[in-house]
Amino acid sequence: MAEVAPADTSRIELFGWTDSSIERVEFADIHQAVATLDRYRFAWIDVDGAPIADCVGALEAELRLAPLACDTLIEGVRRPGADDFGDVTLVTMRSHLPEGHVEFIDFVLAPQLLVTLQEKTGGDVFEPVRQRLLAQNQRLLRSDVTVIFLLLGRAVCEAYRPVLIQYNDHLERFERALVRRPDASMLDKIHQHRRQLLFLRQGLAPLHEALANLQASLSVRQETERSLRARLAALRELQDEIGALLDLVEFQKDSAQHLLDLYLNAASNRLNEIVRVLTIISVIFMPLTLIAGIYGMNFEGDGSLAMPELKWRFGYPFALGLMALSTVSFLLFFWRKGWIGDPLKRRKHPTYRSPVPGIESTWPLTIMLARRRGKGGRPPREQSGGAKPTK
Secondary structure, eight states: OOOOOOTTOOOOEEEEEEESSSSEEESSHHHHHHHHHGSEEEEEEEEESOOOOOOOOOOOOHOOOOHHHHHHHHHHHOEEEEEEEEEEEEEEEEOOOOTTTTTEEEEEEEESSEEEEEOOOOOOOOOHHHHHHHOOOOHHTTOOOHHHHHHHHHHHHHHHHHHHHHHHHHHHHHHHHHHHHOHHHHHHHHHHHHHHHHHHHHHHHHHHHHHHHHHHHHTTTOOOOOOOOHHHHHHHHHHHHHHHHHHHHHHHHHHHHHHHHHHHHHHHHHHHHHHHHHHHHHHHHHHHHHHHHHHHSSSOOOOSOOOOGGGGGGGGHHHHHHHHHHHHHHHHHHHHTTTSSOOOOOOOOOOOOSSTTTOOOHHHHHHSSOOOTTTTTOOOOOEEEEESOOO
16 A cells, blocks of 8 residues: 555545546655556546646656646646647646635646646645545446546536625625615725626636637547547537636626626716706795895885885785795696606516526526536436326
């Protein structure tokens, strides 16, 4: 039995497929893991936190890696991508861990070997795949290296799910807050949220494009081996997974832009309402000011052109009544025109419900994140010779 690596250092783990089982072994050195590959039909070596240069040195002799491939693995890449080096395919994905950390994972895909190089220790997104392999599932026991590569790639994609759900919840809260009352502090939050979505897109869009180019380069080969066709199918499936996530990120990015527009429109509408109220107040007080100005001139004199109300007993009540009448007349006029109260005549509508039963208000996100089939799999087929169900 090989030596087990200490828990506080790097971890090198091998899953080997025999004819009857899937073995799991931990090693302290990558060379020890490579030396045991002859025992298995194919294997997956997961390197977590080990020196990349040592791992590349061991893989270079085993897989006959090209110098450019070795340099790519050692120096690392600045963004996700995929490259073809003959029998070996290199795929780099950016993983989002549950704790909020981000790391790059390199996949080295060979005909009988899959190697994952992780730069950080302390947990990853591959634990669900490990549990499925340890369960000795018969379907996975009969699988090949491309199936395991696809499962690991899907695990990286699934790690985006809680992040996107959290971002969607934030967008919904922002939208509700903006509808109730636009606040200038929400503008910075929306901008920050949009920058985070752009960061997610930066980890998906280059890989989606690189996978498309890689499939095009592999398709022009004259080879017809089963391994090449399986690799093409796995890359195509992974590209679809990335494309679905990319569509969702674009959808949320457009939603964030919509919230910015909503904030600007709400701020403009609120300013219009304030101006409308001030304008109505000014218009109402204009005749009052006119009446007060006329009767405040205090011109006294005799004759037909003199102001008769100055010496009238009911002059003061008459002036107040005229002011009240003008105020009520303007209020009635504004009310008939719909300028008082709600000018848009908004009415409360019943709460929106999703057209799909059982899905809440976040149904676009739920549908976009859901798979075509649930975890339950296909329904069992009816037996052809069985009895017919009773009515």
